[in-house]
Amino acid sequence: MIRLTNIQLPLDHDDQAIANAVVARLSIKAADLVSYHVHRRGYDARKKANIVLIYTLDVETKNNKALLEKFADEQLIKATPDMSYKFVAQAPVDLQERPVVIGFGPCGLLTGLVLAQMGYKPIILDRGKEVRERTKDTFGFWRKKILNTESNVQFGEGGAGTFSDGKLYSQVKDPHHYGRKVLTEFVEAGAPDEIMFVSKPHIGTFRLVSMVEKMRAKIIELGGEIRFSARVDDVQIEAGQITGVALADGEVIKSKHIALAIGHSARDTFEMLYDKNVYIEAKPFSVGFRIEHQQSLIDEARFGANAGNEILGAADYKLVHHCKGGRSVYSFCMCPGGTVVAATSEEHRVVTNGMSQYSRAERNANSAIVVGIDPTDYPGGPLAGIDFQRELESNAYLLGGENYDAPAQKVGDFLKGVSSETIGSVEPSFKPGIKLTDLSKALPDFCIEAIREAIPAFNRKINGFALEDALLTGVETRTSAPICIKRGKDFQSINTQGLFPAGEGAGYAGGIMSAAIDGIKVAEAMALSINHSNK
Numbered sequence: 001m002i003r004l005t006n007i008q009l010p011l012d013h014d015d016q017a018i019a020n021a022v023v024a025r026l027s028i029k030a031a032d033l034v035s036y037h038v039h040r041r042g043y044d045a046r047k048k049a050n051i052v053l054i055y056t057l058d059v060e061t062k063n064n065k066a067l068l069e070k071f072a073d074e075q076l077i078k079a080t081p082d083m084s085y086k087f088v089a090q091a092p093v094d095l096q097e098r099p100v101v102i103g104f105g106p107c108g109l110l111t112g113l114v115l116a117q118m119g120y121k122p123i124i125l126d127r128g129k130e131v132r133e134r135t136k137d138t139f140g141f142w143r144k145k146i147l148n149t150e151s152n153v154q155f156g157e158g159g160a161g162t163f164s165d166g167k168l169y170s171q172v173k174d175p176h177h178y179g180r181k182v183l184t185e186f187v188e189a190g191a192p193d194e195i196m197f198v199s200k201p202h203i204g205t206f207r208l209v210s211m212v213e214k215m216r217a218k219i220i221e222l223g224g225e226i227r228f229s230a231r232v233d234d235v236q237i238e239a240g241q242i243t244g245v246a247l248a249d250g251e252v253i254k255s256k257h258i259a260l261a262i263g264h265s266a267r268d269t270f271e272m273l274y275d276k277n278v279y280i281e282a283k284p285f286s287v288g289f290r291i292e293h294q295q296s297l298i299d300e301a302r303f304g305a306n307a308g309n310e311i312l313g314a315a316d317y318k319l320v321h322h323c324k325g326g327r328s329v330y331s332f333c334m335c336p337g338g339t340v341v342a343a344t345s346e347e348h349r350v351v352t353n354g355m356s357q358y359s360r361a362e363r364n365a366n367s368a369i370v371v372g373i374d375p376t377d378y379p380g381g382p383l384a385g386i387d388f389q390r391e392l393e394s395n396a397y398l399l400g401g402e403n404y405d406a407p408a409q410k411v412g413d414f415l416k417g418v419s420s421e422t423i424g425s426v427e428p429s430f431k432p433g434i435k436l437t438d439l440s441k442a443l444p445d446f447c448i449e450a451i452r453e454a455i456p457a458f459n460r461k462i463n464g465f466a467l468e469d470a471l472l473t474g475v476e477t478r479t480s481a482p483i484c485i486k487r488g489k490d491f492q493s494i495n496t497q498g499l500f501p502a503g504e505g506a507g508y509a510g511g512i513m514s515a516a517i518d519g520i521k522v523a524e525a526m527a528l529s530i531n532h533s534n535k
């Protein structure tokens with residue numbers, strides 16, 4: 001097939017317009033166009049009055065070969081690449097030992113699935129519960145403030161992104177099209193087909209829940225085993241080689257190939273690994289607040305008269321401001337038509353995050369507005385970032401009234417430096433609830449200063465962003481892991497052979513898609529290593 005890139009059409013184009021554009025671009029007769037397939041559809045909304053859809057199309061014509069020769073110098077007309085996934089290995093028939101995957105978030109899910117598909121029958125361990133039970137615990141916390149520290153928004157089947165907006169895009173380089181493999185698996189598990197072609201796919205919370213169950217069933221069908229409420233409390237290492245893990249109940253599982261896909265919130269596990277001398281470094285991350293506006297304000301600011309258009313959906317945004325003092329403030333994990341949620345996994349701490357349903361139909365838009373920080377801001381060794389996060393989260397718990405309500409403040413008051421007394425037109429969506437206060441006490445002064453500088457700058461890009469009544473809720477601390485569990489080119493820990501640090505918790509991903517892609521890479525590296533040692 002021929003891949004045509006950057007075909008631009010008006011937002012309201014009719015069905016025939018795509019075929020017409022193909023014919024025009026290739027200068028062929030309409031009768032020579034056999035078929036076309038939309039590979040990708042995005043939009044350019046920089047000019048609100050003239051929003052255009054941008055297509056990448058795979059086209060079949062009666063004379064592909066001749067056309068590819070004719071347009072050989074054209075960057076936007078090329079042969080469609082083969083994006084299908086190819087397994088790098090197959091398990092030996094006399095497989096001597098099953099690989100273990102710790103963590104069943106997007107990373108562990110894909111590591112486990114790809115290992116299972118190659119015949120390695122992985123044993124997958126997650127400290128949390130299976131997703132339906134976990135849903136009850138998580139929603140229970142939001143409604144009744146009863147936290148289960150092992151089954152919550154961070155821990156359990158599906159990992160941290162299960163109760164989320166389910167955004168599935170990532171900026172990681174993906175020359176081997178692993179992202180395609182992830183999307184294909186998600187669609188087979190029940191995600192909408194459109195995730196294969198829209199430029200910013202999302203799934204929303206409830207669909208993710210049933211998808212995760214289907215993917216679990218597939219792994220089990222292929223000979224894999226998945227154990228819940230199976231927290232790894234210890235790793236066994238002999239002469240620099242991992243040999244097994246010990247679970248919280250004392251059971252030991254032996255394996256010399258163990259993927260560590262534990263996410264960014266497994267602080268106790270990070271501490272255990274550090275105590276066991278697994279090499280860990282501190283790494284930069286970000287902290288800040290969630291901001292909420294009415295979704296209609298964002299739609300209007302981004303799409304003008306086209307607000308509400310079905311193809312465009314609820315508008316999102318992505319903002320960055322480089323402060324005079326050198327700090328960067330940026331929007332993160334924007335959830336159109338969603339809610340702000342309590343995301344702690346530890347008692348007496350408050351952490352914010354965002355989620356939405358597939359429809360993105362809730363009244364408010366939310367995103368994290370965060371300041372980039374690095375280990376010089378929290379000196380004290382590889383795990384100092386965790387202490388820093390904990391301190392901010394405990395402080396937020398105090399500011400929120402010590403009952404898991406989150407501290408909040410109207411943007412106008414935050415900018416003026418006065419405590420908020422009343423809610424304005426933007427109603428808080430945070431569950432379980434908020435307490436109005438002065439958020440300048442919630443983060444270090446340099447963060448507050450940076451956010452105070454950034455919000456008016458963002459207002460110049462999204463009219464109304466600095467609205468008096470817009471609401472800030474805090475604190476957003478779990479933006480990524482504050483550590484990196486260093487691995488080499490073979491994907492193994494640089495000082496612990498057979499341990500494969502993976503995904504967001506190890507510092508190699510940020511978000512569902514990049515964690516899942518990393519999971520595939522790690523599965524491949526494990527398979528090759530197992531085959532090597534099985535010889």
Ligand code: FAD
Pocket residue numbers: 102103104105106107108109125126127128153154155156157158159160161162163164165166167168169230231232233261262263264265266269333341343353354355502503504505509510511512513515516
């Ligand atoms: P995780 O998903 O964190 O999974 C780690 C798993 O390991 C967990 O299930 C945990 O129970 C388990 N585990 C931890 N320690 C142990 C142990 N000792 N023993 C056994 N098991 C253990 N990203 C997006 O791209 N789009 C979004 O829309 C989005 N929204 C989000 C909304 C919320 C509320 C949250 C919290 C996150 C969101 N994210 C989103 C981020 C995304 O969820 C993460 O980047 C992603 O889940 C990381 O995947 P992971 O597999 O590396 O780790």
